[in-house]
Amino acid sequence: MKHYREELWFNLPERVGFVNITDRVEDAVQKSGVAHGLCLVNAMHITASVYVNDAESGLLQDYREWLERLAPHGPISQYRHKRTGEDNGDAHLKRQIMGRDVTMAITDGRLDLGPWEQVYYGEVDGRRRKRVLIKIIGE
């Protein structure tokens, strides 16, 4: 069994943002030398997300507004989490909607994705350095 590990780093300028990381995950699959296996990609932070969906700027704006409707940032006073001195209570909720991790198949040395599937880093409490973990196992 082969295994491979890589970290990706991000520092987004706004509170909420989205980065297409499909090519970087595909690179990791190449480097792993795995032909058949599984590729786990997860946010290592609890106010960020890794998910699979469309690379379309209108949709990213829709996600932004929809997440704000389901879990508004303010007023901060609505969240108990703020009592620790944090103002990111909403980010812990938004992340549950978008998900922590994605597991993808590797087949014949490539990510085995459908035609429109793109892997995204979804930031919901940005403006600081954060990491994503890629872990690959297989043969």
Place this chain on the structure above:
Amino acid sequence: MKHYREELWFNLPERVGFVNITDRVEDAVQKSGVAHGLCLVNAMHITASVYVNDAESGLLQDYREWLERLAPHGPISQYRHKRTGEDNGDAHLKRQIMGRDVTMAITDGRLDLGPWEQVYYGEVDGRRRKRVLIKIIGE
């Protein structure tokens, strides 16, 4: 390490619908010859879902109504995604709630599920052919 890959195809007659695929995933596990490992099942499309929950028709109707409340199909004009000519902005949101993929354990050559766990294909933008991927690794 053994590995196995299979695709399931769907073409649901309505926009939203649910199909119990537990037996088909169990069949794939049998065919894989894997006794202990992991079984990934994921939608290969970004407006569809694979999830685990109850095989109960009342619940499926509840999901339908609840998803419509959290991410209404119309008016289409509320979604930026429509500017690409699509009318399925809501489907990309609904899919985040229901999830893209499920990873299940394989133990002694069987899907290692709890008593009521059933694997479902959840369609949120139907009326065309779509695929689900099953990838199994183990020994």
Place this chain on the structure above:
Amino acid sequence: MKHYREELWFNLPERVGFVNITDRVEDAVQKSGVAHGLCLVNAMHITASVYVNDAESGLLQDYREWLERLAPHGPISQYRHKRTGEDNGDAHLKRQIMGRDVTMAITDGRLDLGPWEQVYYGEVDGRRRKRVLIKIIGE
């Protein structure tokens, strides 16, 4: 390839509750003898969740209130699922938000988690015995 399986049992006194199981999952990783691999942790019940987020009591209260807002327990009559004699229609919805399972990397014999990542059992229909499955594969 090594593989390891363990069940954790819970019986929470209230309908909704959260239990930090990070140490118990880490113990399972130790017992597995796996240095590099994947660790799947999933609820074996369809009205419970396994997720990764913050170990902070204010946030747990925020989750409780937020889930109740997105999928209220009552009135029971709003759910078709009740026709089977159940009063837990809301729990099947809440579980979709919180998620069924988490897959984590194992690196150098440890759970490969970010600094604040904690693994939680999320109960949304408690007051009876329920199980979580840990399945580990790797080498």
